[in-house]
Amino acid sequence: MKKEERQKVILEYLSKEHRVTLLELSEYLNVSEDTIRRDVKELSDQGLLKAVRGGAVAPSPIPLHYRNREKHDLENKKIIAEKAISFLKDGQVVFIDGGTTSLALVASFPYDLKITVITNSFPVAALIEDLPNIDLIFAGGKMCKTSFTTASIETIDFFRNFRADICILGICSIHDERGVTAALYDDSQIKKNMIQNANFIIALSSIEKVGTAESYFVSPIKAINVLVTNIAPEDETLKVYKEAGLTIV
Template sequence: MRKEERQQTILEYLSKEHRVTSVELSEYLSVSEDTIRRDLKELSDQGLLKAVRGGAVAPSPMPLHYRKREKHDLENKKIIAEKAISYLKDGQVVFIDGGTTSLALVASFPHDLKLTVITNSFPVAVLVEDLPNIELIFAGGKMCKTSFTTSSMESLDFFRSFRADVCILGTCGIHHERGLTGILYDDSQIKKNMIQNSNFIIALGSSEKIDTGETYFVSHLKDIDVLVTNISPDEEILKPYKKQVTVL
């Protein structure tokens, strides 16, 4: 089998299994593990998968630009929002990032909910403006036009000035070994900072992001308190996650 055919087979295998080891691929394709490792590195360099120790995981299928993400997977975002809203109580200080799933949660806020929301997301700020009992504190800094958030050194310093009761995070990649990962470097640093300065962390992610990985590390799974998805916690794919975190 030629290298091009072998690498295409690897991608097809990974699209079905979400995660694969070098040993599995070596046996499946009847080639050495060294050959597989070289293939995985080449495919990872092209952004077609994410090479990890001992194998590879699929990248998230999520669109990069905010305008495309806001229209993506809307029904599942509503399901996630309905599950997560029970964790928010009057009087809390809440960090909310720029994820479109986080935005769906804000859109579900009861009109009488009393919170202090701290965010770097312009869309979140616009929604909060119409809620009379929510105090908004906005993180300044340079705007990222891909995510419609502020993400700069000023933004990072801003979040270090607060201690939140709850942190609401949208996710790009979720993996039981690699943890939470992000597509954009600055955005991933903001998420990491939010986590470090919060008492309780809620990660929001649809099932299509489960067992996927991206370039930039955000957090180990064990450092998250609750993972909220659109599927039942009893689904087979979530079993390794339930050993480390509460899954809804």
Template sequence: MKKEERQQVILEYLSKEHRVTSIELSEYLSVSEDTIRRDLKELSDQGLLKAVRGGAVAPSPIPLHYRKREKHDVENKKIIAEKAISYLKDGQVVFIDGGTTSVALVASFPYDLKLTVVTNSFPVALLVEDLPNIELIFAGGLMSKTSFTTSGIDTIDFLRNFRADVCILGICSIHHERGITGVLYDDSQIKKSMIQNSNFVIALSSIEKVGTAEAYYISPITDIDVLVTNISPEDEILKTYKEIGLTIL
């Protein structure tokens, strides 16, 4: 089998399993582990997977630009929002990041909910504008035209002024070994700051992001208190995350 054919088989295998070891691929393709490691490095350099110790994981399948993400997987975002809303109570100070699932949660807020929302997201701010009982504190900084959020040292310094009761975190990628990772460096630093300055962290993630990894490290799994997905908490794919100690919705 030619290298190009072998690498295509690896990508197809990974798309089904989300994670694969070098040993598995070596046996599956009847080639040496050294050959597999070289293949995984080449594919990782092309951004087609993420090489990890002993194998590889799939990258997040989510589009990068906000305008494309907001139209992606809309029904499942609504399911996640309906599950997560029960954690929000009157009087809380809540960090909300710029993820489109986070925006879907804000869109589901009851009209009489009383919160203080601290956000760096322009779409979140626009939604909060119509809710009379929610105080909005906007974290200024350099605007990203990819994510419609602010970022940079000014934004991070601003977030350090709070100890939020809850952090609502839209997930790009989550993996039981690689932790929480992101595709944009600046956005990942904002998420990290929100986690560090919160008492309780709720991660919102469609199941297609579970078991994937990206280049920029945000935090270990253990920094998350609740993982909210669009599938049953009893699904086998979530078993590892339960064993780590996460509450799964």
């Protein structure tokens, strides 16, 4: 089998399984692990998968642009929002990022909730306009038209001025080895600062993002306190995150 054909098979295999070891691919394709390791490196360099120790994982299947994400998987975003809302209490200061799942959470806020929201998300800010008991502090900076957020050095510096009770992250990818990662560099740095300046971190993630990885590191999974997904916490897929000390909801 030629290299191009072999690499195509690797990508097809990974699209179904989301994670694969070098040994599995070696046996599946009947070639040496060294050959597979070289293939995985080439594919990783092209951004088609993410190489991890002893194997590879798929990148996040979620569309990158906000307009393509806002209508994606709405039912599961609603499930996640309903689970996460119980962590919010009157009087809290809350960081909220620009994820569309975070937006779904804001859309579910009770009308009488009394918190302070600090965000860099234009859609989040627009929703809060109609909630009279929520104070809004908006992080300025250059607008990223891909995510409809502010994303610049000014935005990063802004979040360093606060110490939030809770940080709500609508994450792009989470993996037990690669940690929390993002597809955009500026977004990864903003999320990193949110985590560093908050007392309690809640990650919102549909199950299709779990076990995937992107290029820009945000945090190890142990930096997350709670992982909220759209499936039952007892699901085998989430076992490794529970073992790492995360509360699974």
